[in-house]
Amino acid sequence: MSMKTRSDGCCTALVAEDVLDRGPLTMLVQSGINRNGLEKLRSVFCISVDEALADLSRLQPLADAAGVGLMPAGDVIHRARSACVTIGAAALGREFKAYAQCQTRLEAQQQKIEIERVYAQTREAMTKFLADLE
């Protein structure tokens, strides 16, 4: 279990199953997908999320303090959430969804930090999943 600090200062606990629901990846394993395939999927997932974070960094300065201008991030968020759903990164998917609901640029900046934190946990969980396959 890991701790997660919200932007309001409260801490919430993330259970491992919430960081990475092993269902989708286990389904791939049960369907005969080998470790190489899963490594490839992890790699593509990480590239997708890295790109999404880079896009958010690029778009944030374009929004004004009241949050006007955050809307172009919609496509980025949609794509990132789809990636999260695909591999079972439930918590990270929720954080991206929360980003889409940010009303101000400050909220968006804080939420991006949360995304990065949960993303790090998700990567660790995927590494552990792959290690457990050994």
Add this chain to the structure above:
Amino acid sequence: MASSAEKTGAAKILLVDDDATFRTSLSLYLDRYPEEWTYRVAGSVKEAVALLGSDDFDLAILDVHLPDGNAADIVRHAGTVPCLICTEDQQIPTYNQLLSDSSIAQNIVNYIVKPLQQGVIWTIRSAIRFGRERDLRNRLVAEATASYEEERRQIGQNLHDSMGAFLAQLSWIFSRIDGAMHNPGIDQQLGTTVQAICKEGRQLVEAAHREVSEAVTQLRPEAVNVAGLRTAIEFMLEQWKMTAPTVKFEFSCTADLEKIDSRRSGTIYRLVQEGLTNAMRHTDPTHVAVAMNARNDQLTLAIKSKGRVLVAKDTYKLTVLRERTSSLGGVLQFAVDPACQESSLTITMPMA
């Protein structure tokens, strides 16, 4: 003709999703069965439409939301390619919304859920099989329709040639008998009686000639070939106006019907003919409107009639119409609105 059984080679799949992770996940499943299919990927509507224009696909797997549009924009360009929609559970209403669009519903055969479930391969196989069987059925119906039209054409030609000739000869025979009755050696009373009979005979022959001509016109919609589909339909409606002067008929057409080839034009003419006949026979209408509109190479034919509303849709004889529609790769919808006393038949089909 390649039958469904013959078309057993590797299927071609178009996979469209802007999320590379999902594309990779599905690719991992697809790569397990390389003998069953090959696939190409696209991340946007633009890329997908370009690929659809450059290759023949057996199946398209489409994400609902794309950066430059949505799945419906691709389905409209997919021709008869069956499409599977990728959706998250909570997006099933979106899937239903896509299905409610009659211009694309014909091609949406199922959906697959994100994250992928183990049954996804079976869903894909089933969709490919569905598409191939539908292609086969459409080809068979198209061939049957073409044979049927050819038979009608031949019957019409035979009626015109043989009956027309016989009736013309009969008319001449009556004229000769009539002429012979003017011979001074003929009893005058007998001559008058025979001349009266000849006159009746010629009138009957003329009536028979008109009947045959009408039957020939019904069997061979020459107007379509000679004057074009639009004029032929306008002529058909003019005939109905004369037959049923109390009914208000309207025709509107924004589609460029010149783009449609002669075989399809003939079938569309029959669809209008059958649809109008159904409306006139079954709904006792006060108002009939025929509209033909085009959008994205899809032609929509709508026949609306105001009058008696049928309680059961089955009483509206749709079997022949469905078969003709199917032969054009189209979809038929029939709806009744009791509140407005309106029955509407809507057929959507590719223009080419």
